[in-house]
Amino acid sequence: MDAHDDILPAAHSIIDAEALGHEVQRTYGLRDPFRCELLHRGMNDFYLVRAGGEQFVIQLWRVGQRTPDGVEYEVEFLEHLLKHQIPVPVPLRTKDGAPGMRVPSPEGSREVAMFRWVDGRVYSKNPTASIARRMGEIFGHIHRLSPSYKPKKDKPIDHVGPVRRTFPRLKALVAHRPDDLAFYGRVAEALPAAYEDVVKRGEVPNGAIHGDIHIHNAFITKDERITIMDFDACGRDHFAQELMSWRWSIEKNNLPVALWEEFLAGYETIRPLSAIEKKHIPLFLVAKEFQYLCGFSLAINAIGHVQFHFPGLDWFARSVRKHVADAKLL
Amino acid sequence: MTKTLPIVHSILDANALGERIARQYPLKAPVHCELLTRGMNDVYLVRDGNGTEYACRVWRAGFRTEDDVAYETEFVNFLDARGFAVPAAVPAGDGRLYAPVRGPEGQRYFALFRWAPGKSYGDKPDVAGARELGRWFGRFHRAVKDFRPRRQRHVDLAGGLRRIAAPLQKMTAHRPGDPAFYALACEALARALEKVDEASAPTGATHGDFHLYNAFRRDDGSFIVLDFDNCGVDRFAQELNSFIWANDYVGVDRGISEAFLAGYESERPMGAREKALMPLFYAAKELRFLGGFAANVNAVGHTPLLNPDLDWFAQRVRANVKAAGVL
Numbered sequence: 001m002d003a004h005d006d007i008l009p010a011a012h013s014i015i016d017a018e019a020l021g022h023e024v025q026r027t028y029g030l031r032d033p034f035r036c037e038l039l040h041r042g043m044n045d046f047y048l049v050r051a052g053g054e055q056f057v058i059q060l061w062r063v064g065q066r067t068p069d070g071v072e073y074e075v076e077f078l079e080h081l082l083k084h085q086i087p088v089p090v091p092l093r094t095k096d097g098a099p100g101m102r103v104p105s106p107e108g109s110r111e112v113a114m115f116r117w118v119d120g121r122v123y124s125k126n127p128t129a130s131i132a133r134r135m136g137e138i139f140g141h142i143h144r145l146s147p148s149y150k151p152k153k154d155k156p157i158d159h160v161g162p163v164r165r166t167f168p169r170l171k172a173l174v175a176h177r178p179d180d181l182a183f184y185g186r187v188a189e190a191l192p193a194a195y196e197d198v199v200k201r202g203e204v205p206n207g208a209i210h211g212d213i214h215i216h217n218a219f220i221t222k223d224e225r226i227t228i229m230d231f232d233a234c235g236r237d238h239f240a241q242e243l244m245s246w247r248w249s250i251e252k253n254n255l256p257v258a259l260w261e262e263f264l265a266g267y268e269t270i271r272p273l274s275a276i277e278k279k280h281i282p283l284f285l286v287a288k289e290f291q292y293l294c295g296f297s298l299a300i301n302a303i304g305h306v307q308f309h310f311p312g313l314d315w316f317a318r319s320v321r322k323h324v325a326d327a328k329l330l
Numbered sequence: 331m332t333k334t335l336p337i338v339h340s341i342l343d344a345n346a347l348g349e350r351i352a353r354q355y356p357l358k359a360p361v362h363c364e365l366l367t368r369g370m371n372d373v374y375l376v377r378d379g380n381g382t383e384y385a386c387r388v389w390r391a392g393f394r395t396e397d398d399v400a401y402e403t404e405f406v407n408f409l410d411a412r413g414f415a416v417p418a419a420v421p422a423g424d425g426r427l428y429a430p431v432r433g434p435e436g437q438r439y440f441a442l443f444r445w446a447p448g449k450s451y452g453d454k455p456d457v458a459g460a461r462e463l464g465r466w467f468g469r470f471h472r473a474v475k476d477f478r479p480r481r482q483r484h485v486d487l488a489g490g491l492r493r494i495a496a497p498l499q500k501m502t503a504h505r506p507g508d509p510a511f512y513a514l515a516c517e518a519l520a521r522a523l524e525k526v527d528e529a530s531a532p533t534g535a536t537h538g539d540f541h542l543y544n545a546f547r548r549d550d551g552s553f554i555v556l557d558f559d560n561c562g563v564d565r566f567a568q569e570l571n572s573f574i575w576a577n578d579y580v581g582v583d584r585g586i587s588e589a590f591l592a593g594y595e596s597e598r599p600m601g602a603r604e605k606a607l608m609p610l611f612y613a614a615k616e617l618r619f620l621g622g623f624a625a626n627v628n629a630v631g632h633t634p635l636l637n638p639d640l641d642w643f644a645q646r647v648r649a650n651v652k653a654a655g656v657l
């Protein structure tokens with residue numbers, strides 16, 4: 001065997017659908033006829049399950065992306081929202097009542113959760129202002145319901161540690177762009193410091209949030225019923241930070257600003273933003289964007305540019321500079 | 331449950347792959363490698379110490395044979411030498427145009443291609459562009475008669491249809507009527523295709539999967555044609571129907587397909603019998619696409635094939651098989 005015969009290590013692997021389906025069927029007590037097939041490979045892997053004439057979706061996290069506590073927080077949050085008629089995916093519990101299960105994969109244990117199938121087309125296929133407004137209203141309700149959600153374990157979203165930890169990856173990604181490298185280095189110092197200050201002051205309202213609302217995370221049916229999808233990134237965070245996820249996705253996808261304005265208008269009919277929240281919007285927008293860029297540099301080699309809908313390093317170079325200037329961060 | 335679940339596919343670590351490329355290809359250090367996309371195969375962006383970029387395709391284990399890979403890389407370099415804008419394969423240090431690599435799931439191959447600059451034509455298709463691409467394919471089909479590959483690669487249309495019947499039946503088991511219909515349709519189309527002779531529908535080396543997204547428009551307005559992963563000797567008319575069907579699948583204006591055909595025939599006019607067989611090749615393309623989805627779904631998922639809608643296919647395949655006159 002020469003050196004070229006070595007097995008190269010894998011960053012991520014796709015688990016055989018039948019083998020996964022077998023474990024899931026047993027653990028969740030799903031009926032026959034049963035079939036499991038791979039649906040989508042994104043930040044995590046999703047499988048379509050047909051069991052006893054019903055359809056479900058398995059979410060299979062990548063190794064290290066979610067702890068059992070994290071899965072529990074998400075499932076309980078969804079159950080809480082469903083109790084209050086918020087349109088979100090319906091999670092299933094195992095036969096034993098657990099919020100999820102674990103499966104062993106070559107790269108380590110991976111977390112699993114199950115959801116009922118959601119009908120509809122992704123919002124990004126036809127992004128209209130009227131739906132954006134209604135989604136804003138839904139998020140107003142979600143945030144208003146937040147105080148009544150009492151998780152077993154808190155899940156605060158950290159915007160400081162991940163930037164500091166992942167910045168070396170971003171440096172590697174932009175090593176061929178010296179101006180960006182230097183600029184991002186300054187942002188990576190200033191942003192966590194500014195954010196820590198916000199957290200320390202504790203003036204900006206926070207609570208359980210979705211964590212990653214963007215134009216691909218809502219399904220719309222033909223009769224315009226909305227389901228807010230993918231609570232993978234949920235946790236406790238500033239409500240105003242949540243809104244910046246939406247706003248930034250509108251910018252990233254080069255969509256009309258009206259889709260942000262309508263979302264915000266809908267939101268404020270249910271939960272008006274306070275002056276302190278509005279004041280922090282520019283900083284939160286930088287936080288969203290820069291953390292996305294750092295996260296991209298961390299996950300790129302398991303996910304790839306295309307699945308990230310990555311707009312390119314030139315786009316980021318312009319956009320981060322603009323937002324940093326707007327926030328007067330440097 | 332303590333045993334590791336089996337895997338069907340792995341994403342090779344980009345750094346490890348980059349090191350392998352640096353060892354095997356005469357590129358200036360440092361060599362940077364990052365994952366670009368996971369589709370039917372995995373594609374990585376490679377950048378050398380000069381800032382020159384390449385695309386590295388790593389085929390899925392078992393998806394293509396070594397002969398298939400050798401044929402494709404030789405074919406794109408033949409086309410490149412003939413002045414066709416395609417991403418040529420870059421020779422490794424040993425002169426080969428591809429290299430084997432082992433992943434956890436088994437033997438795979440990778441090749442380095444020159445970077446294809448430009449924007450996807452599919453993002454903004456226009457009639458003038460379609461006509462130009464049609465001319466490109468007409469010239470291409472005329473030129474391939476001179477291609478003398480060291481290894482052969484034939485597209486087995488009839489055999490392929492028979493092979494997809496089983497995964498199709500499995501995937502549609504929950505839909506009354508579909509499994510039996512697809513079995514019949516695969517066999518009927520296969521038999522009809524076996525009866526087609528060279529005089530009716532000429533063959534030659536083809537791209538194999540040309541659609542709007544497999545052409546990039548460069549800054550000077552010219553096109554570069556990508557992704558010859560499905561290439562091989564096939565009916566030229568089948569190639570044209572790949573493009574036409576894919577346009578219908580994504581709902582592109584029929585004018586794009588018409589302009590493409592007009593451009594094509596300005597370079598390589600089709601015979602009357604070849605034209606009469608178009609509905610057969612169209613139906614074959616559609617069913618092969620659905621069958622390919624059924625055969626590969628558990629390695630790549632629904633997304634790379636644009637989330638096929640089984641209701642849509644059930645209706646369409648029935649209508650198109652009927653239009654082809656085989657059932």
